[in-house]
Amino acid sequence: MSGHAVTAAWPGHCVVCAVQEIQLAYYKSGYYSAGMEPIKPSLGYMLSDASRLLRRRFDQESRDLAMTTAQLQIVARLARNEGISQATLAGLLEIEPMTLSRHVDRMEVAGLVVRRPDPADRRARRLYTTELARALLSPMRERAELVYEEALAGITPAERETLFAALQIMTENLSAALAARQEMNPNDRGAAEKEIA
Numbered sequence: 001m002s003g004h005a006v007t008a009a010w011p012g013h014c015v016v017c018a019v020q021e022i023q024l025a026y027y028k029s030g031y032y033s034a035g036m037e038p039i040k041p042s043l044g045y046m047l048s049d050a051s052r053l054l055r056r057r058f059d060q061e062s063r064d065l066a067m068t069t070a071q072l073q074i075v076a077r078l079a080r081n082e083g084i085s086q087a088t089l090a091g092l093l094e095i096e097p098m099t100l101s102r103h104v105d106r107m108e109v110a111g112l113v114v115r116r117p118d119p120a121d122r123r124a125r126r127l128y129t130t131e132l133a134r135a136l137l138s139p140m141r142e143r144a145e146l147v148y149e150e151a152l153a154g155i156t157p158a159e160r161e162t163l164f165a166a167l168q169i170m171t172e173n174l175s176a177a178l179a180a181r182q183e184m185n186p187n188d189r190g191a192a193e194k195e196i197a
Contacts, residue, residue, distance in 0.1 A: 050151070053151075054147060054148075054151060055069075057147045057150065057151075058143060058144060058147050061143040061146060061147060062140065062143050065136055065139060065140065065143075066136065067112065067133075067136060070103055071103060071106075071107055071112065072136075072140060073093065074089070074093065074100070074103055074104070074107065074113075075107075075112065075113075075129055075133045075136065075137070075140075076137070076140065077089065077092055077093055078113065078127055078128075078129050079129050079133075079134065079137055082127075082128050082129065083116075083126045083127070083128060084126065084127060085118070085124060085125070085126060085127070086100060086101060086104060086115075086125065086127060089127060104127065107133075111130055111132050111133075112129070112130055112132060112133040113127055113128065113129055113130060113133060114127075114128050114130055115127060116128060
């Protein structure tokens, strides 16, 4: 074994070796690892990494808004789905219901959301944004548009239309596949549904 310090996360691996193992060169030339041919990034990785970078840039641009990043995400999703249940919102956000409940508790105290009784079920509550939260939607969208323009720089209008159309088709294909799988195997639920149950 080398004389490098051993990592706590990966017992038996030295720090330098561990870093070397995960260091890969990026995008324009594909991935590279020592002694390996370029590996083309997968579709899943590209989508995931683009989403990650969009979130990081939006976080940078929205630091002056009077909400945390998590709260901004909740308001943005809730504004499109006013009156949904907390469990349904947790599923849309793909977070655990108890985690969402803690966020909503703080947001309710801050005057950003309200819980109202469900007329069809006295035990249930429905979530709504407040005027204060909705007032933050416009600056939120302005910052999002700025980040989108940065991301789409160098892509022609026609290419953008093709990109959006392709993503829409992918979303529809995957939604249909999920629904079909659910119909065939009612007990085979996704992670978000398992969290809500």
